[in-house]
Amino acid sequence: MDLQTLILWFGLAMVGVGVAGGGALVFGELRVRALRKARFQDPASPIDTGRGEVRILGQVTASVRRLGQQAAVRDPSKVSDVRMRLVRAGFFGREAAIYYLGARAAALAAATLGTIVLLPFALKPGQGMAPVLLAATLALIALLGPDQVLSARQKDREREYADGFPDLLDLLVASVEAGLSLDAAVGRVTEELVRRYPRLTIHLRMLTLELRAGKSRKEAWTAFADRLGIDDARSFATMLRQAEDMGTSLGETLSVFSQDMRQKRMLRAEEKALALPVKLTVPLILFIFPCLLGVLLLPAVFRLTQVFN
Numbered sequence: 001m002d003l004q005t006l007i008l009w010f011g012l013a014m015v016g017v018g019v020a021g022g023g024a025l026v027f028g029e030l031r032v033r034a035l036r037k038a039r040f041q042d043p044a045s046p047i048d049t050g051r052g053e054v055r056i057l058g059q060v061t062a063s064v065r066r067l068g069q070q071a072a073v074r075d076p077s078k079v080s081d082v083r084m085r086l087v088r089a090g091f092f093g094r095e096a097a098i099y100y101l102g103a104r105a106a107a108l109a110a111a112t113l114g115t116i117v118l119l120p121f122a123l124k125p126g127q128g129m130a131p132v133l134l135a136a137t138l139a140l141i142a143l144l145g146p147d148q149v150l151s152a153r154q155k156d157r158e159r160e161y162a163d164g165f166p167d168l169l170d171l172l173v174a175s176v177e178a179g180l181s182l183d184a185a186v187g188r189v190t191e192e193l194v195r196r197y198p199r200l201t202i203h204l205r206m207l208t209l210e211l212r213a214g215k216s217r218k219e220a221w222t223a224f225a226d227r228l229g230i231d232d233a234r235s236f237a238t239m240l241r242q243a244e245d246m247g248t249s250l251g252e253t254l255s256v257f258s259q260d261m262r263q264k265r266m267l268r269a270e271e272k273a274l275a276l277p278v279k280l281t282v283p284l285i286l287f288i289f290p291c292l293l294g295v296l297l298l299p300a301v302f303r304l305t306q307v308f309n
Contacts, residue, residue, distance in 0.1 A: 068095075068102025088229040089153040090199065104146050111142035157199055158230050164197035165232045166265045168204075169258040176251045182240075183211050203227050217244065232261060 083097040091100075115138065171192055175185035190204040203224055210220040218241050225233035236257060243253045 066102070068098035068100065068105065084226065085150060085154065087227050088157065089150050090157055092202075100146065100150075104142075107142040107146065111138040114138045154229070158228070160197060161200055161203075161228045161230050162232060162268075163265075164193065164200045165228075165230065165236075166258070166261040167197070168193060168200065169236070169254065169261050173251070173254045173258050176254055182217070182250060183208075186211075200228075232264070 079097050079101070082100055086092075086096045086100060093099075114134075168189060171189040172182070172185050175188050176182060180188060186204060187208055190201050190208065193204070194201045206227070207220055207224045210223065211217065215223075218237075221237040221240050225237040239253060239257055240250075242248075243250055
């Protein structure tokens, strides 16, 4: 078996591992969406939630799940942290952490196997650095790939949450000043924000369900802030807890906090606007400046060549 065949097979193996792990997480998210749709839109509609993993993703997904369960048994403290990261990234399935740990373990196993197989080719004279570079690439993908993908997805959602949180507060202030209670205002705001910030409304619906289930307002809002993972939500949960303990007016407190959030959003926008010239410096130097230089100098160069010829 030559080196090109090995590269092809191990590339296909890494793609298979990524598809298995990613497909398991995506299936978990689709299952949660189906459950949410049935709960909020049509409570009587039946949903098939059993045997879905094996039927859709087959034995590969089942193997990834077993690896994840073994990793969770070896390190139970890691499961809660991984589950919170997955929730912040948009994966709400109960077994999403198991699939994620299993996908990481499978990727590490594939990278280790690939490195072992490529080692004789790396030691063989005349092969160059290609086997070493391929083994290093597999190791980097296995070690950093899943975390980087999850972090990028989490940052994207946190950016949307930060953009939509001031609008959420404005609508809460309007609803509370109109005479609604805070819990009823949350349900009203959820209906208003569902089109503009659909991801944020998912957490608002979970907050509403927790409040209806009997969880205290302090605990529900604290859990809501933890799921969002942004500082504005944590500050808001702390403010509500202090307002409830001290007995201050909720409407006035929300108004002051909402104004503060609008000012912060304006400051973030101004910061991005001021940073734009600095970010444009490199593209201007690399792409636009050579074009301008060519447009200005080419006619002079052409005339000089005619004069000297």
